[in-house]
Amino acid sequence: MAIRPDYTIGTLTLTSGSANFTTSGSALQTAAVQAGDAIITRSGDILIIAAITGQNSGTLFLPCPASAAGAGQPLRIRFQPDGSRYQGAVRNLIDLLSSGNVEALAGLTGAAGKVPVFTGPGAMDLRDYIADPNGSLGKLAALTLAANKFLTTDGSGNLTQSDITAAALVLLKLAGTAAANKLPYFNAATSAALTDFTAAARALTNLSGTAAANMLPYLTGANGADLTVLSAFARTLLDDTSGAAMWATMGGTSGFSGGTSWTKLPNGWIIQGGATSNSASDWRFAFPTTFPNTCMSVSAINTYDYNGSNSVYIGISTSNVNTEGFDIRCRNISPGVVTNIGSVPVRWLAIGY
Template sequence: MAIRPDYQTGTIDLVASSADFTTTGAALQMVAVQPGDAIITPSGHVLIIATITGQNSGTLFLPCPPAAAGTGLPLRIRFQPDGSRYQGAVRNLIDLLSSGNLEDFAALVGADGMVPIFTGPGTLDLADPATFGIQDPNGSLGKLAALTLAARQILQTDAAGALKALALDANKFLRTDANADITLSDITAAAIALLNLSGTAAADQLPYLTGASGAGLTALTSFARTILDDANGAAMFTTMGAISGTNWRKLPNGLLFQWGSTQVTTDASGNAVLTFPTAFTANDSFQVTAWNDNKDAWGATLLSQYRSSSPWPKSTGFVVGCWNTLTGAALASQSIRIGWQAFGI
């Protein structure tokens, strides 16, 4: 077996405590310098090469000792004998075979359509390729693979379990139809604003818009709820406490209006008593106006309301004095129609 002479072409640069080295004019790859060959430095150190990374570069197995470092040092490489290389290769092969992989592989009994697969360090078994990858026992992945998807779509299944895509659209919201399928419906800016509802949900709260993109909650009183189902203003007035009867009406704030055209007979002093359809709250809580309602008859009659002689006026009615403006005499024991209006509380 031939022994190659030392290679002494070029120079070498070695850096203390570094495993990297460079050469000048050495052409390391061309002359087949390999891992295991040794660099002999002028200091007498033997540095084993780990890798050759280029024509003029490589790495050492161990960092360069400071005593061997230098720049432009004469290069001397001693080649490893071929026998030593072969021994190393055989040793590596034996190490690889000792893992048990080859023995376990040889012990397998092949079967149609089966492939060997490692089940652990140095152990193998046969496996069916159909079990590889993601399993789809229910066919769901197959349904998905059959779809051609496009931009902005969502998936749903129908009543039969078939998978289908639904395209989304601008300014729509998702809901279910009569078949429980997802469908799109329009949504307005006002509806979106209501979705941006602030406040804490509680009983007797009413949502309302606070602006173009927001909404809030306000109290809904029990009284307010009673008028929400009223069909018109008259119904709302009734709910709010307005009541009425023949010739009278009371507003929700308690203001009472009464009116009438009453045929009365005066007493010996020309006074006539008129009774309200419903009483006011107090003797002095109203105002009244009266006039001769006989049209053409008794055209010379003068009325004087609010006779103050006891017990008048009072909440249930009032007294009118009647006399002839031509003679100045009281219209005693006369039948007169008197029109009147009163308001108060």
């Protein structure tokens, strides 16, 4: 085979330490310059071409030495003899054949519906062929998978990826045995379990009404639920842990002191009462708490009805009633005579607001 002359069309630019080179006006691909051909520089260096990457560009097997670097140099490429090139190709082919892959394929006995697959280096076996008439596998192969995604299909049957949250991933670890009337729940930050799903709980899921702020669900029957207003005041009761705490939240108060007591109802009404006595027959008694507006009624009774004789009775009356207290008057009443009497035990009750 005739030896091809050196290729000398165009100029050459080499950079010290770089494996890349460029030419100008050389049309390297058209001239069939290939890997293995050699660039002979004006410095006498011989640089072996690793690849031709364009009509005027390529790469070297080794970086360019400083002695060969320069721009606009005369281009001289010496072609590798065809025999040497073919010999190299044959060696590559022999290396490929010696891997055992071709021998493994040749050792298989073909059968309908089977495809060869590698089971290891230089080892193959037959597996069932999986048909893909709808192109589903192709759609899956076209996806670029990303972290924390799950696959869904749209109305056209196309595969898409959607976000899967940390909570959803935990639900996939659900522990327990699936059974009727069970509901999954989180029992830790990284695990979930099953609990009973009662009839009442199912009724709550059949909730009617429009979701809005300050609404509270309640059961309307065995199979349904509805919403009612949950006022700001009602919410203040929800954290109370006792009747006394709820009473105070609603505005109820009370007090006790020296044989007297009083209670203020949430609507503002006050009930006061107690027991008292005085050496005088007439005296002023102060309420343990003042009525903010008025005392509607006050009554007083003596502890016993007569004063040592069946014909002498004790009478008690009140007067000068205001928001702060009232006067008590005690009298002995006998036929035709009314006299003062002191130290009479008196019980009293007052109502106001």
